[in-house]
Amino acid sequence: MSAGNGTGRPLLAVNNIEVIYDHVILVLKGVSLRVPEGGIVALLGANGAGKSTTLKAISGLLRTERGDVTKGTVEWRGAPIHREGAADVVRHGIVQVMEGRHVFEHLTVDENLLTGAYTRPGGDALRRDLDLVYTYFPRLTQRRHVRAGYISGGEQQMLAIGRALMARPRLMLLDEPSMGLAPMLVAEIFDIVARLNREENVAVLLAEQNATIALKYAQYGYVMESGRVVLDGDARTISDNEDIKEFYLGLTGVGQRKSYRDVKHYRRRKRWLS
């Protein structure tokens, strides 16, 4: 079975969902995707393509922004979850790490992590997980008692991931973890995410503009444009396909500026899923 769209029941299945904001603005126009147990799946596309909205539709955060899933379903191990509130979704084992980190600035690093375990009973298991998070993110250890507002951007991103980890998720929705960070830090964070995926068996759905790095770690990818999935395939296939690179991911060779005339007329493949 391929790592992405295999047969058998996936961990998460998004089936042709439509999302409308404020009852009028159609943002997602039929998005379908699948995340297998323990997989890393990339969701690529430019600004405004609908990546964040897709993640929020899964996590239930959409409703606080006056958005609504009006068609289609989101299934978690086969059971529909798109009508559930954000807190219930977390209890199922799906946690979103929001774009822009969103740590609790006035709480210490330690308190931020403990808050992440809100849905779980306290006790020894919680203490163990706290230590576990610190072993994955050793940089945070020295910052334990510092208010999260004062740590660096990279540390905040680590804290946001660590906080999500405290809820013991089976699936983590990562929204633009590379945003605003130096390339070395980005690599460090992605390495840790890959380790979490391997060692803790946390599946990852990763929304990224930085396609190069996302496809390096993901097994399968979806490309979105204006509220639709326009392409999907194995990470390798996507990163090798010249057309995809050129039209969606901006990965063509640097410096080889082409005339607009050379750009192929590209007809988008229509997709009718499920």
Added chain:
Amino acid sequence: MIDVLQHVVVGPFRDIGSNPAFFGEVVIGGILAGMLYSLVALGFVLIFKASGVFNFAQGVMVLFAALTLVGLLERGLPVAAAFVVTAAVMIALAFVIERVVLRPLVNQEHIILFMATIGLNFFLEGFGEMLWGANVKKLDVGIPDRSFMMAGMQVNQLELSAGVIAAVIVAILAVFFQKTRIGRALRAVADDHEAALSIGIPLKTIWVVVWSVAGLVAIVAGVMWGAKSGVQFSLSLIALKALPVLILGGFESVAGAILGGLIIGVGEKIGEVYWGPLVGGAIENWFAYVLALAFLLVRPQGLFGEKIIERV
């Protein structure tokens, strides 16, 4: 000129020095009055911390709690039972407010929520009047309004009990916010609604909890003020005294609300007694606001307010 300075700068201190026992009485009176300001301010702080909403209706909640308690006592309920029922009413009120006011307005601008609490203010005022009538009522909870001598100073027993109760409540709240899971969640929600939601903190529960706690604090404040000066509609105006307390102490700080209340309570009593005669009295009425104004100019986040963390 020298004469004026003599009166303003030297005279009052000479009076303080010449009768320290009386000065002690003034300070204790101020502390105890300040405790009551603190209690009202606490209600504001709780809600502001957890939801970023400035609850304009806090003063009316104090009034409403006191009215309910008096009404129940008048109908012949024993004191303990009346307290329990009043607490239940305030908690029920928190549920209703969450459902009817806060939930439909989630993710709206703070100013919109603030306006909603103004509406709530008028509603509660009218509703309380409809239920319990508009007369001034006497509230007797069994603590005598008597004074006794302590270390050569007169201390009012009622005020002393109020002070002690306020101190206990404050201690409990401080521990609750710093050490418990719900308390942490409350602070998390105050920092970032959406992030709190993303890790599974249910906002509904949190809001019901803070409004309930604010309601319970309002009962205590209402009872203490009511026992002192009767339960009447002007009780809701002590909310206005809580404002300078908040500016002084900082909107997000439980400790700030306490200390701010004490500073204002003591300050205005001392000002009134020693400097009042120089300007014909009534310092007590404006002292708090002038102090608040000065603080806004010098330290707008208050003594213990949370610094706005800005990243560059």
